[in-house]
Amino acid sequence: MDHPFQSFGLDDIGGVRKCSHMGILYLFSEAALEVKDNGPEHWAKRRNLFKDSKQWSSIGGSSITSSINEESGISEDSRSVDMAARDLGDKGFYTETFHCASWIYSGDEVSPTAGPVPPGLQPRTVTIRERTVKIWKGMGEYPWGFRIQFSKPIVVTEVDTNGAAEEAGLLVGDFVMAVNGIDVTSIPHSEAADLARQGPDLLTLTIGSDIGRGPNTPRPTCRGYLHKRTQSGLIKGWRRRWFVLRHDCCLYYYRHKKDEGRKRALSSFKLEGADVGGDPSLGKPFVFKCCPLSANRVYHFSATSNLEMKRWLDAMDRAVHPVTQNHVWVDVTRHNASLPPLAVKNPECLGLLHQIDRNNKDTWVQHYCTLKDGCLYFYAGIRSTHALGGIYLHGYTVREQPLGSKKSTIELKPPSDEFKTFYLCAENPMENKRWVLSIKASSKKWLPYHQAVQDYMNRPPEETRM
Structure with missing residues (x-):
């Protein structure tokens, strides 16, 4: 009898999950994938199956799993956790490109051997x-x-x-x-x-x-130099600072633009519920104020033009009244992050990756990684019970290029310079190529909403032969 989910195109929900690779068919019971069943014997069996089958080996036959054993497994020490949290941002996930635009999931790619589907069907x-x-x-x-x-x-x-x-x-x-x-x-x-x-x-x-039922509601960020009125000292003055309003509805400011992503912010405060508006009382043009609920003071800012002031007020007003409902995709990634790496269903790629430390360009931190639906999850090791964090790959391009002493690394390039660039490296060049191909295919599953609409409008007209 057909499984009730088959009408929705699912093969991984139910009593048995099928997975084939390199001509081998594997059957996993769903009970074996439950989070609660995470005893030592269970995950030992999963690791053995993972290594023996070489299910995720590279194209050339070499496998990164050959270096994973009880002695050489990734150390789950606090240093790796701290580095990952510092580099990936809030709660371990870097999600800026997703929240700054409207994206829609275009679905899994159709197999080229499946043949054409008749129009209208x-x-x-x-x-x-x-x-x-x-x-x-x-x-x-x-x-x-x-x-x-x-x-x-x-x-x-x-x-x-x-x-x-x-x-x-x-x-x-x-x-x-x-x-x-x-x-x-x-x-x-x-x-x-x-x-x-x-x-x-x-x-x-x-x-x-x-996850493809509709686009997410973007939460645009805003960046730029503003003059901030000082509170300390006998003489009030204005200091030029680099301000960053992020999708988490918090306003951060730094001494210089180059400090963003490299140094800790001088200060930050949450804008939700704050009182924001223009303030001509100080006798200076293009001044606006912000009274956050979390601070017992009034912040005054000065822009360089009326247009620039309006840009900031519009962005801050959206942060004052934020969209509180998460997109389904955010909840999905949180669910996957709560699972061990081998329990994420139908991953597109997994294995060891090294991530460059932003504070020390000569240091590479080793992680076990899983790629699924445009999100790259980072784990301290294959034995981890949950992910340290991840990167939403929406809008990112990926390429292989040399970096420093390494002849082959993986560069994740954002759609604009205001977002972070990430550098990764696998065990060898063949593994780098495997990851590059997988990340390219995974990130293409998400389209900017305007592009999806344009593609729909430009589609060839459907014809019915009578």
């Missing part, structure tokens, strides 16, 4: 990815704030406005796959509902969501 790509939704129990007759359909799989059919489920990010059309850690894909609808009602006040759901 091309369905919209439905790409289901797992994420975790945690809902705190509310009040009233329906405290969770959502409805589910009597079906297999269980589908969310309604989410109450301003309810607990909406606040947690549950969406109409989501598939409920597990309730409080218990798989519900094959149990009756009533049993799944009872698991939620009889459980704790924090309902933890494993959800299957379509």
Whole structure:
């Protein structure tokens, strides 16, 4: 009998997951991939399977896994964790390019051997990815704030406005796959509902969501020099500083432009809920003020023109009233980051990579990495229980080039200079080429929304032969 998820193009959700490579077929039970089943024996078996099959070996037959053993495994020391956190930014993930534009997931590439699909029969790509939704129990007759359909799989059919489920990010059309850690894909609808009602006040759901259902809402950043009115000293003055408003709704400022990404900010404060607007009371043109809730002071800034002041006020106003709902993709990456590296389903590439330390160009920090759907996850080692962080690859281009004493490295180039450039290096040039090809294919799955619309408008007209 067909699995209920097969109509949505899934082959990795259910009782058995299939994975083939180099002519070998592997079968993994879903129970073996559950996060809760992370005992030493379980992951030892997974590592042995990973090494023996050479499932992710390079094209030339050499495998980076040959250097992974109990003695040479990556040390999970605090130094690696600190370097990764410092280099990747807030919470270990660098997400600037994703939040600064509107992106839409274009889906997995169609196999070139599949043959052409007749016009009019091309369905919209439905790409289901797992994420975790945690809902705190509310009040009233329906405290969770959502409805589910009597079906297999269980589908969310309604989410109450301003309810607990909406606040947690549950969406109409989501598939409920597990309730409080218990798989519900094959149990009756009533049993799944009872698991939620009889459980704790924090309902933890494993959800299957379509990450291509719509674009994200961008949270544009703003950068530039402003003059800031000083607070210290007897004589008030103005000092030129480099200001950076990031998608996390925080305003950072540095002494110089070159200090961004290299030195710690002189200060920062959150703009959410702040009072922002022009202030002509100081007798200086193009002055505006900001009164953040987290600080007991008023900040005054001076721009170089009325246009520049308007640009900053528009950006700061968006930060004062931010979009609080995460895009499904952000929740998916958080879910994947909570898993061990070998438990991420259908990775596009994985293995050892070295990342250059921004503060010491001669130092390369070793990580175990997993690539999935345009996100590169960094782990301290293959035995790690969760990721240290990652890089959202939206808009990045990748190429192989020499750097310093290394003849072959991987350069991740951002769409503009305001974002970070990353340098990585695998064990050998063949591994670098393998990673470059995989990253190129993975990053192309995401299109800028305007480009996706343009591609749709420029598509050839569909014809029906009568």
